[in-house]
Amino acid sequence: MIHPQGEVPSRDEDFEQIEVVRELLDDYVYTKPRLARELLDRQRDLLETYEAQLPGLEHRTGHDYHLAYHLHLANLESQEYRHAAAAAPFRAALEIAEQRGDIADRLEVYLAYTGHLSNLGEIEAAGDYLDRCQRLLESYPSDRLSAHAACRHGYLYLLFFSYPKATMKFLEAETLLEGGTFELSPQDHYFYSLTQSGMGTIYQNSGESELAVAAFVKAIHRCETIGLRARLPWHQLNLGKELISGGEYQEALSYFEAVVESAANGSSRALAAAYANMGFCYHHLEQPERASGYLDRAEEIYRSEADPDLVELASIGFMRATLLMDASRWEEAIAQLQQSLPVAQVDEHTSDPRLLSMxxxxxLYLSMAHATTGDYRSAYEHHCTYDHYNLRFHKQIDILRQQQFAAQFRAEEREQENRQLKLRASQLKLKALRAQMNPHFLYNALNSIQSFISTNNAATASKHLAKFAMLMRQSLEYANREYITLEEERQFLTDYLEINRHLRYEGKLTYRVSLHPDLEEDIIGVPTMILQPYVENAIEHGLRGQPEGHIDVEFFPDDDDHLLAIVTDNGIGRVRVREIQARDATRLHHKSRGTQITESRLQLLSDEDREWVKIIDLYGPDQEALGTQVKVRIPVSEMLPRRGGPNA
Incomplete structure (x- = not known):
């Protein structure tokens, strides 16, 4: 909100402006970086002026303006690789998020900070924050934030050179961002472009240049379509460098020129990099004067930085020397190299392999130049110095590789620990569910016994009570086992149906439990009592109120890891059941607890996100209800023979 000169805005207008600026920064940090910097200055001034009144405003709007300010500033600096400038706002954002932020605030800050740490090469710290994100996402599921986390994870794997894992994470991020489950914000489009750039880097390092170019082009197209001006120059630089590696200097120039034409949208470092790469291209196109001119521009920008990039400055100086050597201007080349060496500021403590290599x-160039001019003594001395730095370079590369392998090992170890913890959590949940299953089954069965005793003679009731006791013993024995054999499941269902046949239907219930001949029932393992709730449902609801009925239970092969079980009854159908429940206030919203527990078990037993249970209403030619069919896809496990019989 801009006021005419001399007009003083009211406090309410300033409060309104604080909120408007925050909303604009959500967009401008990614689309209009120059304007974003101006708005951040304005936001800082407003926050300092109205510090005491902000809690009331934040309560009304639900936004923490200090957190938003620091995170916006950190993201803006981080996008331009100004790591030192990004450090302070990141620290401030982390402190606020952990002191008073909610789960969503922490996720946003942690994910942004993970990118910052990855850029600094602090792999283990980045991994720790990603672990925090994964734990938070379990209690705050979000496709948007899961996509951002997958993208960050992909870049972390890139640092480990784990290209297959990085690829899987980038594809996961791409799928979530293209899934249509949420409307993409500028930040989401930014992550989409990062995902494509990450894929481009994988292809680049794998020698698949065409695929790398296609991925970088995709990132550029998204930035141009959405107007992500902050990130666009860096994607254009990546594509240009890939084209250079393929010797396509003229085409590469077009992308560097695009960066220059846009003035890199305010990023001085991106602009300097574009000029330096243009100088490199013109050097290879044998246009030394143009090459030298662009190198001058790049150096001027780098030197104007508060924290000049020594690697880039040294690189420019050495590139100038190669231009002079190509022109056989050996004395000038020697002078240029001697002038550029101090810029690199390399000493015995330097560990940056890029500087050591340069x-x-x-x-080596000095040695060649002195040899050409006949100064063999100097040539020999410089060649010895070359050997010294070349050896240090290779030693440092070995150290970095060892550090990377060690970090990768620790990351793999941490992932394994996380998998074990998740597995343990799943096992505990399954035990809890089985513990719920047993009293549920016991309660329903005892109700049936009570009903039978009250209406039939004692001798018959005693006989069936003994059978029931055996069934209870079986269910208690199975309670401590995650899996039983398909043979044991078949027998348990048979015994259960047999008891119900006499307890509930006076012998008028018929049933069949059958297995496909290809199923090896003594080897195949199924989750304990996994089908009993659906058989019970068929009796309790499907055949409800009928004097007789029939239930079919069939098992079929599905694939190597699953089988298909089908429970079919010839009962009254679900429509009629709902009508009956609608007239019974105590059962108006009833849903079988047993089937709810079983569906939860099936979800926990597999990582697959799919339909595990399908219920089909059966109808005759005249649309009369013929019963209900339930298809259950069951995960299986190979079972070893149990020693010492069923009670071992």
Whole structure:
């Protein structure tokens, strides 16, 4: 909100402006970086002026404006790889999020900070924050934030050179961002472009240049379509560099020129990189004067930075020397190399392999230049110095590889621990569900016994009570086992139906439990009592109120890891059941507890997200209800023979 000169805005207008600026920054940090910097300055001034009154405003709007300010500033600096400038706002955002932020606030900050740590090469710290994100996402599921987390995870795997895992994470992020489950914000489009750039890097490092170019083009197209001006120059630089590696200097120039034409949308480092790469291209296109001019522009920008990039400055100086050497201007080349070496600021403590490599090459060029001019002594001395730095370079590469392998090992170890913890949690949940299953089954069965005793003679009731006791013993024995054999499941269902046949239907209930001949029932394991709730449902609801009925239970092969069980009854159908429940206030919203528990068990037993249970209403030619069919897809496990009989 801009006021005419001399007009003083009211406090309410300033409060309104604080909220408007926050909303604009959500967009401008990614689309209009120059304007975002101006707005951030304005937001800082407003927050400082109205510090005491902000809690009331934040309560009304639900936004923490200090958190938003620091996170916006950190993201803006991080996008331009100004790591030192991004550090302070990230620390402030982390402190606020952990002191008073909710789960969503923490996820946003942690995910942004993970990217910052990855850029700094702090792999283990980045992994720790990603672990925090994964734990938070379990209690705050979000496709949007899961996509952002997958993208960050992909870049972390890139640092480990784990390209297959990185690819899987980038594809996961891409799927979520293209899934249509939420409307994409500028930040989401930004992550989409990062995902494509990450895929481009994988293809680039795998030598698949065409695929790398296609991925970088995809990232550029998304930025141009949405107007992500903050990120666009960096994607254009990535594509240009990939084209350079393929010797396509003229085409690469077009992308560097695009960066220059846009003035890199306010990113001085991206602009300097574009000029430096243009100089490199013109050098290879044998246009030394143009190459030198662009190198001058790049150096001027780098030197104007508060924290100049020594690697880039040294690189420019050494590139100038190669231009002079190509022109056989050996004395000038020697002078240029000697002038550029101090810029690199390399000493015995330097560990940056890029600087060590450049300095080694510089001494090699000095050796060649002195040899050409006949100064063999200097040539020999510089070649010895080249050997020294070249050896240090390779040693440092070995150290970095060892560190990367160690970090990768620790990351794999942490992932394994997380998998074990999740497995343990799943096992505990399954035990809890089985513990709920047993009293539920016992309650319903005892109700049937009570009804039978009150209406039939004692001798018959005693006989069936003994059979019931055996069934209870079986169910209690199975309670401590996650899986039983298909043979044991078949026998348990048969015994259960047999008891119900006499307890509930005076012998008028018929049933069949059958297995496909391809199923090896003594080897195949199924989750304990997994089908009993659906058989019970068929009796309790499907055949409800009928003097007789029939239930079919069939098992079929499905695939290597699953079988298909089908429970069919010839009862009254679900429509009629709902009508009956509608007239019974105590059962108006009833849903079988047993089937609810079983569906939860099936979800926990597999990582697959699919339909595990399908219920089909059966009708005759005249649309009369013929019963209900339930199809259950059951995960299976190979069972070893149990030693010492069924009670071992």
């Amino acid at each position: 300095v080694a090459d510089a001494y």
